[in-house]
Amino acid sequence: MGRRTRWAAACAVAGLLALAAPPTGTAFAASSPRIDLRLLVVDDGGPAVAAIANELDLAGTPYTRVDLGSASRPVLNAAFLATTTSSGQAEARYQAVVLPNNAPAGLSADELTALAAYEQTYGVRQVDAYTYAQPAVGLNWAANPGYIGPLDGTTGTVTAAGLSGPFTYLRGSVPFEDNDPAVTESYGYLATPLATQAAGASFTPLVTAPIPGSSAQGVLAGQYDHDGRSELVLTFAYNQYQQQFRLLARGIVDWATQGVHLGYDRDYFEVHVDDVFLPDDRWSSTAKCTPGDAASACQGTPAPSEIRMTPADVTYAQQWSQQRKFTLDLLFNGGGSDDAVAANGSDPLTTSLLAAKSSFRWVNHTYDHPFLGCVQDIATVPWSCGKDTAGNTQWVSESTIRTAVQKNQQWAAAHGLPVDNTELVTGEHSGLKTLPQQPVDNPNLATSLAASGVRWTGSDHSREADQRAVGSSTLTVPRYPMNVYYNAGTTADEVDEYNWLYTSTAQGGSGICTANPATTSCMPAPLDESTGYADYIVPLEVRIDLGHVLADSPLPHYIHQSNLAEDRIAYPVLDGILDRYSALIADNAPLLNLRESAIGAELKQRAAWQAALAAGKVTAYRVGGTVTVQAPSGTAAQVTMPNGTVQQQLLGTSAVGTGYAGELSGWVSPGLLQSSVSLKLSGAATPASGSAPSAGSAPSAGTGSSASSQPYVPNSLLAPVRLTLSGAAKLLGSH
Template identity: 45%
Template sequence: MALLLAGPVAQATTTPADAAVAKAVNPKIDLRVLVVSDGSEMITAYQDRLTREGIPFQVLDLNQSGRPVLNDAYLTTVDAEAPHAKFQGVIMPNSAPAGLAQAELTALHEYQARFGVRQISAYVWPSAQHGMNAPTYSGKVDGLNATVTAAAKTKANGHGYLKGTVKLDNIDPTVDESYGYLGTPATTPGVTVTPLVTATVPGTSTQGVLSGVFNDGSREELFNTYASNQYQQHFQVLSHGQLEWLTRGVRLGEYANWFSVHSDDVLMADALWNMAGNCTYGDDCDETQYPSDAPGTTARMVASDVTYQRNWEQNWAFKIDNTYNGAGTAQYLEETNTTSDPLLNAYKKNASAFRWINHTYTHLNLGCEKIYGSLGTWVCATNPDGSVKWQPQATITDEIAANKTFGDTHGLRYEPNALVTGEHSGLRALPQVTTDNPNLAPSLAATAVKWIASDASREKEQRAVGSALTVPRYPMNIYYNTATRAQAVDEYNWIYTSRANGGSGICEDNPGTTTCIAPLSTTTGFQNYIVPIETRIALGHVVGNDPRPHFVHQSNQTQDRIIYPVLQTILTQYRNTFAANTPVLNPTQTMAGSELLEQSTWRNEQDATAFYWKGQVRVAATGDGASVPVSLPDGATKNGTALPATYAGKDTDRVTVPAGGSVTYSVGTLGWGTGAATTVEAPNTFSDTSIPTGPSTTEIEPNPVVAPEETAVAAG
């Protein structure tokens, strides 16, 4: 649960090297980052962020026996056309990590001075070597309001995607989550320090530096005076800007913040949680004690909920995807002995205003035939030869096609190639179902389904199902069987409290994955605990460059409409943090699936290289062709034409490069090298490292792990 990490490195005062350094004239700069790793959590966090954004990088492991020597031969390429740097930026654990020899550090600094290559030092003790006064504060920085300075938001410094304030994580007030130092820039001849992120020194009105850029006239180094890990939201938010600064905004890879929410079972009625029996009607409740046909055992949206949804979507500029089951209307008509469904009619009045996804006609289980035991337990039925009894292909095909016909008949503009099966059935689901229903893939092909939803709590990575691909969805802990705050809190208490506190004891039985909490108030617990924790979890996905959708259920949109406070808090916190040029993207299932495919293909293959030279970037395929994400400063052009998209103040492109081919972009002069022969004073060289006492960060589990019993609760 918690991990105490190594502290920062404090370096002694620096001394300049003897000779001036000649700057490279019109150099070539490969678009790749060098990560000098000591295995620390800060370096792991940067590697994770580079991977998420698809930025090519190479690791020099200081702990590796027989590792390469960091010298000019390692850092440069022999090129008859121009001086050629292998790396556009360098990330180090600190300014002078243990394990890096003094000669290597000198070679690195001279390389940076020669080519204008920038460096990030992940975590340092601020001192004169960084142009800083000694810190006036050291200790935990949890919950501090960090200010992104005006200087940081300039084009040159890469943080223009932020509004101005980022709150440092404070998930658990009883745990010291991040340690840091706060100091102020010193007045040092020949040295400038540009604060990028600051915070008020506790007990004073002084702004101390959390992140700043040191420039001694020969090289630039961005330093952090506080520790972070990859799970912390503030790191995910701020590290993007640091990578933009490091790469001068010229890089391969893609950055975007995605958020979509599917509401499953629209037009159906969902069984509700029984607060007295701690069970779900018709599932694991004792039917004799809690009959499922009693009044109030299910929740189904009504016409006023549709009006509320439409107004909410307009006010919040955000679409909820309705995953619908046409048979829900047929069931309503039969049960009420009427010929018209007010819920369907309300949707049809403004059908084009909503987004729709096929959820199959009757929500039939499309996997194995189930044999139920006591209180909802089940196993797959088998044939006489021991093989699994699967739903036949004809049945699956009919479920998909019939719901499409229903949607066409009633004017529901559903995604033609997207599907969400009931409870993600048909796909493997351990422990009972170890493989996909073999009849599923042919049915998907027969009904032109290309994107089938899966449960990200079971399978996070996208995979093929015949000719279709999965779109993993994150379940939100706003359970399918709850329509009121009281129900939601009561079920949450049942799952996450001990037996002594009236809970199920799941948290006691699974201490490695689930943490017990004190019982929540049924009056205030939803807004004060569940909403904040679900907001944090969802925002962690959003700012992690993760397009996977989230899912809830139509029961959450009726009665107390408990999903809306969660969505509003997520969107409010996001929009309070990010600038208008970085809107949250709201993809359809098809868009999310396509983005996942493009991201994973690029991360796994990275079958293209790129370099900057004389104001241009050349991207070349290294294999049989490549689809390459490119992110460049605004104003960049390709063949004299503006790039097709902008996001976060950047111009972006996803270019298809044929085998043996290349594509060239014009970006202008960016500060790498020089256009004419010149020299700079030799950079300062760091030496004599020491490690202070004190913690760095404490890792806190990024989200509640879904226990086996809870997985059924989350199913769609």
């Protein structure tokens, strides 16, 4: 390209940039205020506000927390809430406000008035995280008809307005947990909207429940519009762990932000099946151990026994996957196949799995499942790290690690398995630190993984909950262990081991749960061997895993090939999760089923985004129907936007994310020659900017700011309540 041509191109680009630049100046600023994409969360230390803050954290949505219990907290006045930019444009610092209730005890009357004026002026919405039914929020007192008390076991119903509005991703029912009938797990105030509202005011129920002893429906969640403001009124107590909140969490944030915010909330479910081609050691019900497992202390010397899938199990897995439209990840050890062929001349399991290979995803689990950390000394139980004569820890060598990884890669290539060689899960997550015996990674691990092209390696979420680096080229992908044991192929074995772990020594158990009450809970009695799995273990595991799914977690869950064999005990749990999800969540929010590398990349992006938010390096705001987001170079922004939103490029527009839960969400980055992201909302989806209060009057801020007016919160909401046997029975009966 000649010099003249280059100059012409540069001038053309400059012209295009000028045309693409947003309008500036006093007239523009006066007509459209800047609304910063950040929430104000006023925290009274209660579980309801903590739950909403947790949802914002999980979704990657920025907020400013004001602690009402802090003597040094800022005063919520006009100067704190809004300012003016250097160009003279009015700037609202918060796009939504979350309060503990409509009139928190820790806020002064002046602060409540300032908040009300701010919300009215800028069209900012307010969430009353948990308030009692009262005329100040557009509801009758909870009497005649009304109800005040526990809501455990109640089933809420999303109204037509809720389904067409913020809760469009729900089927319609919102079941309240009743994990332990002996414990009050929730509490609420059911009442009807005022028949006659104040002038210009209205109340729209969004979620309701039957009022006991009445044919009327009481409000659990509703929109109260008054004085040019909108409040989301929630009349029930909850915490971040409860299913009823997790079902509504996404909608609460979308309502508050009017569907325009940073971050997103999606539902994921992946299942890794470890040890494919290998057998797994079987639990001994007589010796209360797993013969062949170095970590297992046996009572006696039982004969080893193994569990291995059969071709019939492969057929069942393939058919199940097709019927459920759900892909299992098979984590394979090629050495198990080679050993079977060497011993028998052929291996029907290998033949059947290779024939069905396109029905599954495949992940390297090392060739023969060696332990890749320190050299184990199994002379004691549990094992310890071997030492040399100088007392130094002995480590599995780099060559051993590389052979275990690369030989399995080669086996996959030789047998036509469609694998991604950047993915790995080592046997027992070995090589990574394993407390208490091995407090650091094997120093040979990182270089071995890098040499083998591994970028993502599985870790155990129960040991390490967060993604971390292993050397300079590999990141972990934490995995949730499921309480479907690797050494159980039958329900009898599973229940026997479960009873051993979760009953006291007086009841024939190990007493582990008695010795560690902070981490486990003893059952009051052993489970029945014939019914305990279906009646208790399955519903408990379904509830735990569905909690992960509804908490915006892309992390995979893992089981073992033994669980697909014999009694095929994994399927009742998997079916329970999928069936429960389908019954609660609409088709517009399908479960996302990602492979390990995609999960790892998602976690990496989230970490970069969260770091940028924490460092204050993200600027995001809306002016009219245009949203601007600026993040550090190379950091993609996480956004949720209404349908019809497009990203403005230098030339033309492009799509924003993908459709999910009735809106658009995804990662966005600046286009060519752009330093920031510019998103254009459709006219119908552009939130109103509010209107200034009339002279000489102030909008109503509600009443009842004394401590006695605060709604009741059961102590049980301060922590999760474990599912009991009786709670499981009620749960199963409700289906």
